[in-house]
Amino acid sequence: MSTSRTTVTLTGTGVPHPEVGRAGAGVCVRSGDTILQFDAGRATVMRLKEMGVTPHQLSAVFVTHVHSDHVVDLADVALTRWIQQEMYRCGPLTVVCPSGKPERFARRMLEPFDDDIALRMEHVQPAPPRVDVVAFDPSPTPREVWRSEDSSVVVTAVAVHHEPVPDAVAYRVDTPSGAVVISGDTRVCAEVGSLARGAAILVHEACRSRAMAEATKGTPFEAIFEYHADTVALGEMAAQSGVPHLVLTHLIPAPRNDKDVASFADDVRSGGYQGTISVGRDLDEFVVS
Numbered sequence: 001m002s003t004s005r006t007t008v009t010l011t012g013t014g015v016p017h018p019e020v021g022r023a024g025a026g027v028c029v030r031s032g033d034t035i036l037q038f039d040a041g042r043a044t045v046m047r048l049k050e051m052g053v054t055p056h057q058l059s060a061v062f063v064t065h066v067h068s069d070h071v072v073d074l075a076d077v078a079l080t081r082w083i084q085q086e087m088y089r090c091g092p093l094t095v096v097c098p099s100g101k102p103e104r105f106a107r108r109m110l111e112p113f114d115d116d117i118a119l120r121m122e123h124v125q126p127a128p129p130r131v132d133v134v135a136f137d138p139s140p141t142p143r144e145v146w147r148s149e150d151s152s153v154v155v156t157a158v159a160v161h162h163e164p165v166p167d168a169v170a171y172r173v174d175t176p177s178g179a180v181v182i183s184g185d186t187r188v189c190a191e192v193g194s195l196a197r198g199a200a201i202l203v204h205e206a207c208r209s210r211a212m213a214e215a216t217k218g219t220p221f222e223a224i225f226e227y228h229a230d231t232v233a234l235g236e237m238a239a240q241s242g243v244p245h246l247v248l249t250h251l252i253p254a255p256r257n258d259k260d261v262a263s264f265a266d267d268v269r270s271g272g273y274q275g276t277i278s279v280g281r282d283l284d285e286f287v288v289s
Ligand SMILES: [Zn+2]
Pocket: 015, 016, 025, 067, 069, 070, 185, 250
């Protein structure tokens, strides 16, 4: 196996409403020794462990935006890494995030654990947990936000459209074996389409808004779906971007049988997309090539 082999693993394909077998939002990209986690929704640490990764091994964590389903496990990642620190001698946890609300969240997320941290320091831990927050201004054009020490892996970010939620971004990871794009939460937008040009895999949130339009009319879901990615429009955008493999995640509504799964793929096809479609399940792994 080449050390530059790149894999993409879904650590969570769920949404705020809990669903059996679907952890909260998250994607892990591994390229050689570089291990990058994008978002840390419910049960991220457990899913990472199931794929053979523990928080002390992470090179960095990236936040797409502050909705609880994307960050609720971020403190767990940081605290678990800290508790493992004496054993593994790992450095601070690097958290890369947009400035504004995500930066504010990352800087405050351990405050409720002050008492626990103080107690553990009295007994075992010689120092408090260290989190290096690397904040950047979200930009409508892609900008580099992180690179590995040997520069073999580079991450860029672009602002997306999840309004009214501010400071939301998508990320692109360029590795020696190809690129992967992670949309975070967004309406279907040209920014992600451009970011995915030339990439091997696009991991995109998916919401069957049009299919559910009648059922959600006049309910709170109508407003919520307005800032998520309709599957038919997503098919149109993915076709234009030319990305060969589209991985759907953050599935609304969560598919419960093969027919539901097929409905997601059918929507994307009806948008004109002809590449490979994967309707994501937790711990699905894809090789970037
Ligand atoms: Zn979400």
